[in-house]
Amino acid sequence: MNALERILSALGDPAPQGSTGRDGIPCLEIEAKDARRTIARLKSACGFDTNTFVTAIDRFPAEPRFELLWQFRSLVHGDRVRVRARLDAGPEGPRAPSIADLFPGAAYSERECFDMFGIVFEGHAGLKRLLMPEEYDHFPLRKDFPHQGIEPDRLYREWDRRRHEKPAGSAT
Amino acid sequence: MTESLTLEYEPGTVSGDDPLHGELMHLNVGPQHPATHGVLRLKITLDGETIREVEPVVGYLHRGKEKTCETLGWRRFFVHTDRLDYVQPLTNNCAYAMALEELAGLEIPERGQVIRVLLMELSRIASHLIYLGTTGIDLGAVTMFFFCFNEREKIYELLDAYTGHRMNNTYVRIGGVYADVEESVQDAVTGFLETFPAKVDEFEKMLTGNRIWYDRNRDVGVLTRDDALAWSLSGPNLRGSGVELDLRRAEPYCGYEAYDFDVPVGTIGDCYDRYLVRVEEMRQSARICRQAIDKLGKTRGGEFLAEDRRFVLPPKSEVRQSMEELIHQFKIVTDMALPAGEAYGSIESSKGELGFLVASDGTSHPLRCHIRAPSLMNVQAIPHLARGRLLSDLVAIIGSLDFVMGEVDR
Numbered sequence: 001m002n003a004l005e006r007i008l009s010a011l012g013d014p015a016p017q018g019s020t021g022r023d024g025i026p027c028l029e030i031e032a033k034d035a036r037r038t039i040a041r042l043k044s045a046c047g048f049d050t051n052t053f054v055t056a057i058d059r060f061p062a063e064p065r066f067e068l069l070w071q072f073r074s075l076v077h078g079d080r081v082r083v084r085a086r087l088d089a090g091p092e093g094p095r096a097p098s099i100a101d102l103f104p105g106a107a108y109s110e111r112e113c114f115d116m117f118g119i120v121f122e123g124h125a126g127l128k129r130l131l132m133p134e135e136y137d138h139f140p141l142r143k144d145f146p147h148q149g150i151e152p153d154r155l156y157r158e159w160d161r162r163r164h165e166k167p168a169g170s171a172t
Numbered sequence: 173m174t175e176s177l178t179l180e181y182e183p184g185t186v187s188g189d190d191p192l193h194g195e196l197m198h199l200n201v202g203p204q205h206p207a208t209h210g211v212l213r214l215k216i217t218l219d220g221e222t223i224r225e226v227e228p229v230v231g232y233l234h235r236g237k238e239k240t241c242e243t244l245g246w247r248r249f250f251v252h253t254d255r256l257d258y259v260q261p262l263t264n265n266c267a268y269a270m271a272l273e274e275l276a277g278l279e280i281p282e283r284g285q286v287i288r289v290l291l292m293e294l295s296r297i298a299s300h301l302i303y304l305g306t307t308g309i310d311l312g313a314v315t316m317f318f319f320c321f322n323e324r325e326k327i328y329e330l331l332d333a334y335t336g337h338r339m340n341n342t343y344v345r346i347g348g349v350y351a352d353v354e355e356s357v358q359d360a361v362t363g364f365l366e367t368f369p370a371k372v373d374e375f376e377k378m379l380t381g382n383r384i385w386y387d388r389n390r391d392v393g394v395l396t397r398d399d400a401l402a403w404s405l406s407g408p409n410l411r412g413s414g415v416e417l418d419l420r421r422a423e424p425y426c427g428y429e430a431y432d433f434d435v436p437v438g439t440i441g442d443c444y445d446r447y448l449v450r451v452e453e454m455r456q457s458a459r460i461c462r463q464a465i466d467k468l469g470k471t472r473g474g475e476f477l478a479e480d481r482r483f484v485l486p487p488k489s490e491v492r493q494s495m496e497e498l499i500h501q502f503k504i505v506t507d508m509a510l511p512a513g514e515a516y517g518s519i520e521s522s523k524g525e526l527g528f529l530v531a532s533d534g535t536s537h538p539l540r541c542h543i544r545a546p547s548l549m550n551v552q553a554i555p556h557l558a559r560g561r562l563l564s565d566l567v568a569i570i571g572s573l574d575f576v577m578g579e580v581d582r
Contacts, residue, residue, distance in 0.1 A: 023274045023515040049401045055542040057514075057531055069529070071516065075401060075415065078422055082516070105404025108552045116238075131231035131581055140239055147236075147243040 002026075003079040010046045011038070025071075025080045032068065032085040036097045039070060039083065043102055048072035048081060051099070054109035056087075056117045060143035064088045066119060068096050070106075087119065098124035116141035196224060199563075203232045207310050207567045210577030212551065214566075221562050226555045230548070233581035241541040246272060246530075247346070247508050249541070254340040256543065257579040259302050260295035262331070263521045265344035270425060271517030271528035272346050275510050276483050281475035283468070284348030285426045290361070290464040291331075291343070292426070292519070293457040297368070298327045299522035300450045300457075304375060307447075307571030311388045313379060323371055326364055333357050345485070347478030353468060362465055368458050376451055389444035393557040393569040396441060403556060404549045407524030408449045409573060413441030419520035431460050443572035450574070453522075483508060507536035514540075523547050523574060543582055547575035 004026035008015045016038060017029040030038050042048045052071040059065055066087040073080045087094040098121035100107040110121045111130040118139040121127055128134060135158070138150055202213035211232035217225040237256065241249040253268045254261035266288050273280065280288075301320040308316025328338045334357045335341040335350075343350045379385045395405070400413035410417055418435040420428040436452035438445025478484050485504055486497040512534035518527030524546025531540040550573040557569045 021515065022277070022511075022513045023517065025516060049398075050406075051404050052518075052525070052527065053529070053542065053544045055529065055540075057540045059539070071529075075417060080516075103404070104402050104556075105549060105552065108548055109404075112548075129231075131234040133231070140236060145239075147239055 003077070003081070006077070006079075007042070007046050007081055011041050012045070021082065025082050027082045027084060030083060030085050032087050032096050035068075035070075035083070035085055036099065036102075039072075039099050040102060042072060042081060042083070046081070047074040047076045049075055051103035051106040051109070052080070054099070054106050054113055056113050056119055056141075058117060058141065058143045066094045066117060068113075068119065070099065072103075092120075094119045095122055096120070097122050098127070100124050115139070118142070203229075208570060209306060209575065210580075212570075212575075212577055212580070214554070216563070216566070218563060221564075223558050223561055223563060223566060226558045226566070228551050228554050230551060230577070230580050233577045235582065237582040238541055238543060242538050245508070245536050246510055246532075246538060247504070249538075250344070251340070251342050254342055255578055256545070256582060257299075257521065257523060257526070257547065257576045258339065259576055260292075260299045260522055261340050262291040262343060263295045263299075263519065264526065265342060266292055266426070267517060267519045267521065267526045268528050269344050269346055270519065271515055271530045272483075272510065274515035274517045275513060275530055275532060276346065276480075277511070278347055278478055278480055278483060280348050280426070280478060282427070283352075283471040283474040284476040284478070286464050286467045286471060287349045287353055287476055288344065288426050289428065289431070290353070290461055290468070291334075291349075293460045293464065294327050294330065294361070296457045296522045297454050297461075298324050300454050301327075303450055303522075303571070303574045304379075304447075307568075307574075308379070310567050310571050311385065313382070313385060316375065316378065319371070319375065319378075323368065330357065330361055330364060333360055345477065347480060347484040348476050350477075352476050355472075358465060358468055361461065365458050365462055365465070369455060372451060372454050372458075379447070380451075386444065388564075388568050389447055389572070390442060391440075392443045392561065392565045393572060394440060394442045395553070395557060399556065400441060403553045405524065405553060406546050406549065407520065407522065408446055408453065409524065409550060409553070411436065412438035412446035412449045412572075414438055419518060419525060423518070425517075425519060431463050433457075433460050443568045446572045446574075483510075509534060509536045516544075518544065521546060523550065523576065523579065526579075543579075545579045545582060547577070547579040550575040551580050 004018050004020050007026055008018050019027050021027045050073045052073055054070050057067045059067060064086040068085050068087055070083045087096055096119055098110055100110055110124055113119050114127055115129040115132055133155055138145055197218045199216040199218055202208040203211040213229040215227040237252055240252055253264040256264045301324040305317040305320030331341060332338050335343045395413045397413050397415055400410050414437050416435055416437050421435055433456045436449045438449050481500040486500050490497045491501050510532040512532055514531035516527055516529045518525050526546055527544035529542040533539045558566050
């Protein structure tokens, strides 16, 4: 029994669509709304105890635009699984359920994903930007964000202005 | 950056009767601080000397590497991988190359794999030496810093002899490595490996039984087996907690299944266990290097770079004489496309599982290149380990988790 068959049989009905990727890692296609249920089953029934990463791919201009990827590794079985879901960008942007309570190690990955793609993880305690400054307005890894940046020095100018506004000698 | 810290006092935490527990203090450490090993900032809430909460703030070294990869294209991103975990650039090169080879379906000639193994293991030793030296100096063992950097210097001289650079070598290519290892370099590595194990014994003599080192590390930053897995830790930090997971064993790459080496694991998962694991790994890496040198002797004259003109540059001598090879070179340099699809390639770097998830839409520009950085996960575990410990233990914990900010921030 290969890894994909093991996972699909352990997941039970209704089993998501599965395939084996170019790198030999089993991939599952799911709906974003089922993500928590499927991932909780992967943890409890299939032995996937470590979240390797959570990341997204922006397939702009295709619709739905964002694809969310979760990857897990099982220590006991020594195999991996990659779960993917397409995210509809509704009126308030792309949203997905957080798995940080199931896998505490996913918390930073989700923050990074929010920082770079603007995907909001519902139920994440402390979802905020990870790498960019908190006041930053854009999502750099989106395809419509230029590599040179949008007004890259705007924040610096803003910080400078605020510093000079303060009366001399006051603590910053 | 100017930013004001909001000082919040939790009601009920201030007790007037107990002189040891008073007001909470907010302490900012970094981003410029020697003990944070790079530009890491920590917002610490202290109750006396006891840590109530730590919040790591990362991103001060963010250079947008993943975006850069999408802009530059597959080949030109190689030099950028060097700048991720800058204490072991060749390891990053290998991890990136392996993800691309997975996507391209490319086989690496045996000699190319042996050279990669040799480079990765030398880099692992160099990286662990930095861990030992900097953690030593943080915890008061100043001599360790000089001893370790002496040895590391020797490794850098070896890499210099082979690649022509001390750092940021970029010597790995899709399909193998850029150049063959000359016999003189091979002899120099052999010479280094003869003296190195005695040096590791010397390091151990200075630290392992040292009362101060033992007290500063034993039972500090204890990470249970289950917590280590749940917090996505990997590498020596995971093995220190007793999990025998080494990707060189579990998912062999570059022919690691043919090498003889032991995987050391810790027992209780404290800073001292992580120290012991790394020291033993240096010995095991030296052992792998010796076997790689043997294999180099056996495969002398063999191919070290795959011959696939879709992805691998033709030799310069042929480009000058053949129109066809010139066209191949032009195509590869201007727009080398990888087949559509996605692949994940990961290796056991000295920090843990270093992985690249690459997604291609069939054009010369990547759709996505995600870097799975082990150091980021190591930083994430700091609050979990430091809560309830003394401020001075935080220094030991940061050192023992061993991260490089270039990889955390990318």
